[in-house]
Amino acid sequence: MDDALLELRGLSKTFDMGKGERLRAVRDVSLAVRRGESLGIVGESGCGKSTIARMVAQLTEVTGGQILFDGRDVTNLPRGRRRELWRRVQMVFQDPYSVFSPRMTVGDFLTEGLVHFGIASRAKARERLPELLARVELPPELAERLPHQLSGGQQQRVVIARALSIQPDLLILDEATSALDVSVQRQILKLLMRLKAELGLTMLFIGHDLAVVRSVTDRIAVMYAGSLVEQLPSDRLVETAAHPYTRRLLDSVFSTGDRGRKQIAIEDLSLIEKGRQLAGCPYQPRCAIATGICSGTCPSLTAVGENHSIACFARQGEELQ
Amino acid sequence: MDILTIDNYSVSYDGQRSAVDGVSLSVSRGEIVSIVGESGSGKSTLLHGMLGLLPKGAATRGRLALFGREISEMPAGERRALCGSRVSMIFQDTGRYMNPIARIGAQYDEFLRIHGMRDGAARRDLQREMLLKLHLTDPERVLRAYPFELSGGMRQRVGIAMAMSLKPELLLADEPTSALDVTVQAQVIRQMLELRESTGTAIVLVTHNIGVAAYLSDRIGVMQRGRLVELGDSQELIEHPKHPYTRGLLEAVVEIDDERLIANHG
Structure with a gap:
């Protein structure tokens, strides 16, 4: 095809x-x-x-x-x-909590892909946090939270945002x-x-x-x-x-x-x-x-x-x- | 007479918000009532309260009576005798409540003996009859098996067979099909409906699946944060929901004949 x-x-x-x-x-x-x-x-x-x-x-x-x-x-x-x-190619699984590191903030988790693939420096990636969160309809202040402080739906939104961060x-x-x-x-x-x-x-x-x-x-x-x-x-x-x-x-x-x-x-x-x-x-x-x-x-x-x-x-x- | 009467019943754990908050509900003979709600709504806690299975530290208020007898005032021995004979319960994974190192047949036999069946031959006949009734076509193989040797769907059928053996007047079911594949779930639900027709057992079903509740129940109750926000005839509740929470819940269900969420292109 x-x-x-x-x-x-x-x-x-x-x-x-x-x-x-x-x-x-x-x-x-x-x-x-x-x-x-x-x-x-x-x-x-x-x-x-x-x-x-x-x-x-x-x-x-x-x-x-x-x-x-x-x-x-x-x-x-x-x-x-x-x-x-x-x-x-990015993947999203059933249980969002299992892909988080429990002590890592949402912000660190979200920017990991950008930094890992060399798309942005850590500082530049952090500047993009409000935009990445807004894309999945989450407020910017969530970046400082830990995964267990989010609901299941919010966790899955963050996982989706991370998968999409590297386009x-x-x-x-x-x-x-x-x-x-x-x-x-x-x-x-x-x-x-x-x-x-x-x-x-x-x-x-x-x-x-x-x-x-x-x-x-x-x-x-x-x-x-x-x-x-x-x-x-x-x-x-x-x-x-x-x-x-x-x-x-x-x-x-x-x-x-x-x-x-x-x-x-x-x-x-x-x-x-x-x-x-x-x-x-x-x-x-x-x-x-x-x-x-x-x-x-x-x-x-x-x-x-x-x-x-x-x-x-x-x-x-x-x-x- | 009502089999189950719940009046302004609440359950709370040390000083926390009530898990169940002022619920009133009665269930009559042969009736099927489903309790639906999302996680944390208190629907499972309510069901566990009905069997006196709440964890230590749970404080209850209000009235919860089985066959006209207040459950909290029942001596433990009387409550145990009631469970299995007049009231049965099935769970999401019945296999977890089975003894992993005893054959299904031995466990089934002991269950019947404890509940007063003295005649060994009659116990064996009943086991085979019930397994066949639930379309486990090779009952000998099932009875010889250990729980882990059966699929989840087969274990759940064994669980229902056991629960229905003594023709209980009330069956309490906590998400009994949620761990099953969809084709197996459909069959187990169908069988619960048939068992009500043949034995007149009343069923209280707790489920998050509103389609299942609609298919099976005479009445549906909707729980939200511990409160029973709506209770009514199931067709009436689905076609004309009164509470905004019920409306929201029904609108959220993705149905097979709904307009799709994806934009058609090309």
Whole structure:
């Protein structure tokens, strides 16, 4: 893809669990994030969504495939070259408190990136503090506070301000609003959207909450047990999602308008763990429309519409007819 | 008769602001009431008070009665006997309250025996029946397993199976699905609704997920800084919230069919 800022080609990650056991956390994922786009990755725990983010940020080793950033291969960069990438790719995690040093003031924390990457001297960086704080709608006096003196929402704002201080091209958000109360979550999401528009950011937004991810992304990639199973435009998620797993995720979302009416199929939970070990489609043990082919071969992502692709033998057939 | 009566009930810790402040609420037989609120609203403290599980140093005021008996005046033995048989509780991570070095079957069996089931064969039958009811299709495997050998979702189903075994009249649930994956959460919520239908158990659910509360409950209470600021029929409260805090909370929820926050481009 010409305008891709980030491109994953057949990316895989296998963890060695000891005793000859291997866990395929990410299986052959190909995916591109266009410049200025906000791409969401959704899935449940263990689906590999965070592992992808960690591989892109060079926090864990890639075991197969390639990562291209701005057209250059950045797969498993040697230690000395990671800094260049971190200058352009920043990450925000779920728990803001864990990234602070408890005795470091907000001001010191916020200016660390600017100083570390040689963008500004310590003194010059401190002069920019009011501006950096204002960008995330915080008052300048917060610079003198310690992290535990801030609320969770304020902490996450400071973490976002630091990530943006060095003007990265790509911002990766891994469950960045999941631990926040709903009212704070909405404020942070709105803030991110404002900053994205103002700074022309490219975003990779990872989360388990379909409604949240849908609200802040252009496209959504759905993962299941390490595999990418569907990719589609966010604004058409509810209407056009076709993969049986994406449909199941959608059926599992509770809206305030639901009032006990919707039917939720009850599954045998032991089937969920089985899928990962199979040669075929990982969703096959849970799938109502699986056929013989699904247990032998793993379907690959195939286009079924504009910007819409799914990895499902049964649905691919239907959609293309 | 009301199963649970709470009247002007407050909880405070040495001189601090009240964690629960003048809450009044009653729950009748077979009713599902959800208490929603953000972190620090006092919703969990209120639920722990209902079972007499408040930490030492907690001072309570007002009235909190189960089956017409004031809980603070109940001898400890009577309260213990009540818990498990007529009142059950499930938590966010039931696995944490299990004995890590005892098999699920042994713990389940002991629980039933303590609460008066003398007949060993009947205890075994009930365990299998309850696990199957919660769609744990291989009950023998579950009963032989140690807690760590089951997924979080399976442990939570075991917890609910145990809690519902003695057909309690009241189930207290503290964020029972918050640690679960969304597809598993949906199923557990569905099962709680089915259990109410089959056993007539009243449920008090504490949750931060307003969608879950709306789906499951007959009535919803909204807590803010220790106070119950609104309580009403769940449909009425969601469609016509009266308190400004409730309105704000409902507006903040990101819904799957909302207008998106991102600007469409291209």
